[in-house]
Each structure stands twice: as C-alpha cells, then as structure tokens.
Amino acid sequence: xxxxxxxxxxxxxxxxxxxxxxxxxxxxxxxxxxxxxxxxxxxxxxxxxxxxxxxxxxxxxxxxxxxxxxxxxxxxxxxxxxxxxxxxxxxxxxxxxxxxxxxxxxxxxxxxxxxxxxxxxxxxxxxxxxxxxxxxxxxxxxxxxxxxxxxxxxxxxxxxxxxxxxxxxxxxxxxxxxxxxxxxxxxxxxxxxxxxxxxxxxxxxxxxxxxxxxxxxxxxxxxxxxxxxxxxxxxxxxxxxxxxxxxxxxxxxxxxxxxxxxxx
Amino acid sequence: xxxxxxxxxxxxxxxxxxxxxxxxxxxxxxxxxxxxxxxxxxxxxxxxxxxxxxxxxxxxxxxxxxxxxxxxxxxxxxxxxxxxxxxxxxxxxxxxxxxxxxxxxxxxxxxxxxxxxxxxxxxxxxxxxxxxxxxxxxxxxxxxxxxxxxxxxxxxxxxxxxxxxxxxxxxxxxxxxxxxxxxxxxxxxxxxxxxxxxxxxxxxxxxxxxxxxxxxxxxxxxxxxxxxxxxxxxxxxxxxxxxxxxxxxxxxxxxxxxxxxxxx
DNA sequence: GCAAAAGTGTTCTCTATACACCCATGG
DNA sequence: CCATGGGTGTATAGAGAACACTTTTGC
Numbered sequence: 001x002x003x004x005x006x007x008x009x010x011x012x013x014x015x016x017x018x019x020x021x022x023x024x025x026x027x028x029x030x031x032x033x034x035x036x037x038x039x040x041x042x043x044x045x046x047x048x049x050x051x052x053x054x055x056x057x058x059x060x061x062x063x064x065x066x067x068x069x070x071x072x073x074x075x076x077x078x079x080x081x082x083x084x085x086x087x088x089x090x091x092x093x094x095x096x097x098x099x100x101x102x103x104x105x106x107x108x109x110x111x112x113x114x115x116x117x118x119x120x121x122x123x124x125x126x127x128x129x130x131x132x133x134x135x136x137x138x139x140x141x142x143x144x145x146x147x148x149x150x151x152x153x154x155x156x157x158x159x160x161x162x163x164x165x166x167x168x169x170x171x172x173x174x175x176x177x178x179x180x181x182x183x184x185x186x187x188x189x190x191x192x193x194x195x196x197x198x199x200x201x202x203x204x205x206x207x208x209x210x211x212x213x214x215x216x217x218x219x220x221x222x223x224x225x226x227x228x229x230x231x232x233x234x235x236x237x238x239x240x241x242x243x244x245x246x247x248x249x250x251x252x253x254x255x256x257x258x259x260x261x262x263x264x
Numbered sequence: 265x266x267x268x269x270x271x272x273x274x275x276x277x278x279x280x281x282x283x284x285x286x287x288x289x290x291x292x293x294x295x296x297x298x299x300x301x302x303x304x305x306x307x308x309x310x311x312x313x314x315x316x317x318x319x320x321x322x323x324x325x326x327x328x329x330x331x332x333x334x335x336x337x338x339x340x341x342x343x344x345x346x347x348x349x350x351x352x353x354x355x356x357x358x359x360x361x362x363x364x365x366x367x368x369x370x371x372x373x374x375x376x377x378x379x380x381x382x383x384x385x386x387x388x389x390x391x392x393x394x395x396x397x398x399x400x401x402x403x404x405x406x407x408x409x410x411x412x413x414x415x416x417x418x419x420x421x422x423x424x425x426x427x428x429x430x431x432x433x434x435x436x437x438x439x440x441x442x443x444x445x446x447x448x449x450x451x452x453x454x455x456x457x458x459x460x461x462x463x464x465x466x467x468x469x470x471x472x473x474x475x476x477x478x479x480x481x482x483x484x485x486x487x488x489x490x491x492x493x494x495x496x497x498x499x500x501x502x503x504x505x506x507x508x509x510x511x512x513x514x515x516x517x518x519x520x521x522x523x524x525x526x527x528x
Numbered sequence: 529g530c531a532a533a534a535g536t537g538t539t540c541t542c543t544a545t546a547c548a549c550c551c552a553t554g555g
Numbered sequence: 556c557c558a559t560g561g562g563t564g565t566a567t568a569g570a571g572a573a574c575a576c577t578t579t580t581g582c
Contacts, residue, residue: 021283022391062352062391086350086393088326127286127326129350197534216572218535232579239533240579461561480545482562496552503560504552 012112015121018055023128024066025053025166026081027173028074030137030153031190036206037153038170039073039142043163044149046103048096050163051170052151053128066131073151074140080189081133084176085169088127092165100163111147132173134189181207181264185226185255188247194230196242197221208264226251276376279385282319287392288330289317289430290345291437292338294401294417295454300470301417302434303337303406307427308413310367312360314427315434316415317392330395337415338404344453345397348440349433352391356429364427375411396437398453442472445528449490449519452511458494460506461485472528490515 028039040049054069056062066081093101105123112118142151154160159170180186186207187200201217221227230244292303304313318333320326330345357365369387376382406415418424423434444450450471451464465481485491494508 019285019389019391021285056352056391058389059354061354062350065352083350086326086347088320088329088393090323090325125283125322127283127320129352213572213574214534215536215574220571234580235533236581237533238531238581240535242534477545477547478561479547479563484544498553500554501560502554502558504562506561 009115012115012118015055015118018057020121021124021126023053023055023126024062024069025051025128025130025169026066026069026073027051027130027132027170028070029132029134029173029177029190030140031203031206032137032153034202034206036156037137038156038159039140040152040154040160040162041144041148042150042152042160043104043107044147045107046100047149048100048104048163049154049160049166050148051166062129066129070131070133073142074135075143076135076140079133079135080184081131082180083129083131085172086127086129087165087169089165090125092128093125095165095168096161096163100161104163107147128169130169130173132177134177134186136190136192138192178208185224185247185252188252194244194246196233196244198242200245204264210264212264224255226255273379276379276382279319279382282321284385285388285390287317287319287390288326288333289315289392289394289433290330290333290337291315291348291394291396291434292334293396293398293437293441293454294404295467295470296401296417298466298470300420301401302420302423303404304416304418304424304426305408305412306414306416306424307368307371308411309371310364311413312364312368312427313418313424313430314412315430326393330393334395334397337406338399339407340399340404343397343399344448345395346444347393347395349436350391350393351429351433353429354389356392356432357389359429359432360425360427364425368427371411392433394433394437396441398441398450400454400456402456445471449488449511449516452516458508458510460497460508462506464509468528474528476528488519490519 026039030037030039039052041052042049052069052073054065054072056065060068063081063083066083070079070081071077108119108122112122137153142153144151156170156174159167162170177186181204187195187203190203191199197218200221201212201214204217205212226248227245228248230246232241233244234241290303294301294303303316305316306313316333316337318329318336320329324332327345327347330347334343334345335341372383372386376386401417406417408415420434420438423431426434441450445468451459451467454467455463461482464485465476465478468481469476490512491509492512494510496505497508498505
C-alpha cells in the first residue's frame with residue numbers, strides 16, 4: 001500500500017466524522033524582515049495556493065477545530081485566534097479559473113478513485129468560516145499534507161494565485177486585522193519576546209502599509225502601559241542604542257479586557 | 265388534510281432542498297417609545313422564545329437567505345442587514361433547560377410523525393450564522409409560522425427565556441450594534457423619515473443604555489452633515505418647538521462608504 | 529566632529545465634555 | 556412671568572500630528 005492510499009484511508013474516516021458542507025479556513029499572519037506574511041499551501045498538479053483549512057469534527061466546537069487546524073500546520077498551541085467572517089456565496093468555488101478547478105478535481109479523483117464517498121463529500125457546496133491568527137514566524141514549523149507540495153510564508157504584497165474565493169477571504173482578514181489593531185496590543189503574538197520600539201513600529205507599518213511618525217508612535221505605545229523597558233542593546237551602529245522592550249503579560253491581559261482606543 | 269400537515273409537507277420539500285446542519289438566525293432590532301426591541305417568536309407547547317431563523321437553499325447565497333428570512337418575518341425588503349458572528353459550539357443546543365428541549369422535540373415529533381426524514385434532518389447538530397438588522401418598527405408586520413404562537417417585539421431590557429444559545433446570540437448582536445454605532449449613521453433604519461434631535465438621541469441612549477449630553481449630541485450629529493433640517497413642529501407643549509430632521513440619502517451613502525468615527 | 533538614529537519636548541489643532549446662557553412656547 | 560425644553564456658546568482637558576531639539580553611538 002502506498003503512502004498516499006494510507007493517507008486517503010485515514011482521510012475518509014476523518015471526513016465522514018466531520019460536519020458536511022462546512023469548513024474552517026485560517027489566515028495565519030506572521031512577521032519577518034519588516035514584512036507581513038501569510039501561511040499558504042500549494043496544491044499538487046495545478047500549483048494554485050490555498051489557505052490552511054480543515055473540517056469540524058462532529059463532536060468538536062468550531063473554535064476548537066480552528067485551533068486544531070492551526071496546530072496541525074504550524075505546531076503552535078495557544079496563540080491569538082479569532083473568527084472574523086463566514087463566507088457563504090453559492091458560487092464561491094467558481095471564483096477561480098475553471099482550468100485550475102478541473103485540475104484539482106482530477107487530482108482528487110485520482111487520489112480517491114476507490115473511495116466514491118470522499119469524492120461525493122468533497123464535491124458538495126461548502127460554506128467556510130474564516131479565522132485569523134497572529135504568530136511569531138520563528139516559532140513555527142509549517143507542514144504541507146499529502147495533497148500539497150509545500151506550505152510557505154507569502155508576503156501580503158505579493159500573494160500568489162489562490163483557489164476559490166481565498167483571495168477574498170485574505171482581503172477580509174487583512175481588513176479585520178487593521179481594524180483590530182486599534183483595539184488589540186498586537187505585538188505580543190507577532191514579535192519575539194524582546195524587541196525595540198522600531199521593531200514594533202515597523203510591524204505596525206507592515207500591517208497598515210503606511211509610514212507612521214516615530215516620536216508619536218513611541219509615546220502612544222508607552223502610554224498604553226503594557227511595555228517593560230529593559231537594558232539597552234548595543235547594535236554596533238554609529239548611533240544611539242535603542243532600549244529593548246517586552247510585554248507585561250498581566251497588564252496586557254488587563255488592557256485586552258477593557259479594550260484600548262488607539263488609532264493610526 | 266389539516267393545515268398543519270399541508271405546511272409540514274411544504275416544509276419537507278423546503279428542508280431537503282436546504283443545506284443540512286446550517287442555519288441563519290436574525291436579530292432584528294426595532295425602536296419604539298424610546299426603547300430598543302427585538303423580534304422574537306414564541307414556540308407552541310413549551311412557550312420558549314427564539315430568534316427568527318431559517319435555512320439556506322442549496323442554490324442560494326447565505327446573505328440572500330438572511331434577507332429572505334427577514335422578509336418572511338417582517339415583510340420588509342431592503343434594509344440594513346449585516347452578518348456578525350457564527351456560532352458553532354458543540355453543545356449550543358444544550359444551553360437551555362432540558363425540559364423545554366424535550367417539549368419542543370415532542371412537538372416536532374407530533375408535527376412530522378409521518379416524515380422521519382424531517383425529524384432526522386432537524387435533529388442534527390446545527391451551526392448558525394447570526395445576522396443583525398435594523399428596522400422601523402412601524403413599517404413591519406410580524407408573522408408567526410405554524411410552529412409558533414406569536415411573533416412579538418420584546419424589549420431588550422426584559423428578554424424572555426430563549427431556546428438553545430439564542431440569548432448568547434442576542435447579547436453578541438447587541439455588542440456588535442453598539443460598536444457599529446460609532447461607524448454607522450444608524451438612525452435611518454430605525455426612525456421614521458422625519459424626527460427631532462431628541463428622538464435621535466433617545467434612540468442612541470436606548471441602544472447604549474446610557475444618558476448622553478444633549479448639546480454635544482446635537483453638535484456631533486449635525487457635524488456629520490447627513491441631516492436635513494425642516495420646519496419646526498409645534499408640539500403643544502409649553503416650550504420651544506424642536507426642528508424636524510431627515511436623512512439626506514446621498515450624503516448618508518457617502519458617509520457609509522468612507523466610515524465615520526463617532527464615539528460615545 | 530559628524531552622521532544617524534533614539535529619546536524627549538513643543539506647538540497647534542481638533543475633539544470630547546461639562547456647563548452656562550439665551551430663546552421659544554403655553555399656561 | 557415662569558417652567559420647560561430647544562438651540563447655541565464657551566471653557567477646559569486630552570489626543571493626535573508635525574516638527575524641533577537633545578542625546579548617544581561608532582567612525
């Protein structure tokens with residue numbers, strides 16, 4: 001028995017134990033080199049990209065399912081994850097080139113030629129709920145599955161061709177992230193534990209895709225009273241060394257509860 | 265053949281043509297006598313209340329389904345309607361008293377005793393997407409269906425016992441409405457075409473459940489530049505007569521597009 | 529000393545908020 | 556004239572944006 005058919009058997013059991021017609025798609029944001037990235041999977045055969053997604057087990061909370069998908073792909077456990085929209089257009093599957101769609105359907109047919117149940121299950125109309133997550137890119141270990149070639153971080157500035165309406169889902173997630181930026185102290189999830197104020201600013205600039213004023217940014221962040229200042233870091237550069245900061249978890253949680261009112 | 269079994273036959277056809285395991289629930293807000301109301305249905309037998317809901321036809325966009333549900337219940341056509349959250353907890357059905365749940369299941373069994381397909385279809389786990397709508401209460405004509413006793417406006421200050429997690433859905437809708445208040449010129453949907461500034465303020469106070477400052481409220485609203493001032497209205501009361509206002513549709517649409525940043 | 533980036537200070541404008549004041553109306 | 560609510564004005568505090576000034580660092 002090949003590895004593929006093993007996997008296919010496993011999948012059949014998994015699918016038939018999941019709610020039909022419903023899926024989860026995760027827009028996982030990461031940050032590196034002053035750029036915002038999204039974790040995408042590339043499919044075999046048609047080379048199109050898709051969001052990491054999954055299905056909801058029959059005895060599983062939907063939110064739990066989203067956490068599980070995230071864990072499966074990134075290896076990360078408890079991080080920021082939030083539902084943002086449910087996509088239920090009749091023709092959401094048709095929002096890509098017919099050509100790619102056919103290729104992917106052929107791939108499925110080939111993989112599951114002995115399991116008509118799977119084919120039937122997968123070919124139904126699906127409604128999907130989008131979640132977005134923020135992760136520290138260095139702590140992740142992305143894994144493709146047996147239907148995909150690779151699992152890679154893609155810059156939001158150059159998102160490759162995606163299947164179905166995944167492009168639309170990504171855009172909506174970005175919108176939401178930008179709105180939430182004024183209510184969430186976002187850095188904690190996306191940055192390493194210690195960082196400079198410039199790091200934090202670059203992160204905000206990457207998300208908002210616009211320049212922010214340095215001194216005002218600093219004041220605003222410090223005023224939130226969630227950052228702890230540490231010793232300076234000698235960079236070797238011919239200029240003043242910046243302080244390092246980290247988040248005070250307690251104060252961060254407090255702030256999350258009452259909600260902040262930043263705006264950029 | 266009784267009216268009930270006619271209706272049941274009709275329903276069977278409708279249900280089997282809908283996506284299984286998925287529903288729509290509408291939190292329809294109305295406004296009257298300085299109070300915010302929600303349209304609720306009271307079930308036969310157990311007397312519990314539920315949100316007006318429905319299912320998504322197999323060839324229907326999810327948003328369209330929500331509009332259809334709204335139309336079925338209120339008779340209203342095109343009004344403000346917005347998806348706010350999808351509820352997918354495994355035990356969302358169990359969030360009410362077991363007793364009521366059993367009574368409702370008995371009612372279903374009685375209604376559909378010759379249609380096991382319907383019973384099976386309805387007894388599955390459901391994931392529901394919540395929409396909230398804003399309507400002018402005077403323009404509506406609420407209609408119960410054959411499973412419910414009545415369709416009535418209930419004050420948000422005294423919401424009766426609801427089935428499943430509908431209470432939670434209502435709370436979430438209220439939260440969303442309060443947040444959106446700072447981005448949407450809400451009055452257009454909830455007030456008659458002409459109204460006084462006090463009417464508008466009372467509406468905001470009903471939604472936010474707190475008193476607002478009169479003079480500042482007036483200035484803030486006028487500054488939005490979406491209101492048209494009309495002739496004064498003599499009320500017969502022993503005081504200065506207030507101006508009447510209405511919304512300028514064009515300016516309102518413009519404002520919707522760019523989004524406003526009110527805060528209360 | 530000089531360039532470059534960090535950190536702090538200053539100014540201006542706009543908004544939110546509280547409250548004062550005058551106006552219209554009917555008894 | 557007076558009570559009541561409508562409409563406008565004003566004073567204060569704080570946030571945001573733009574920009575100036577000082578400090579630190581390596582060359």
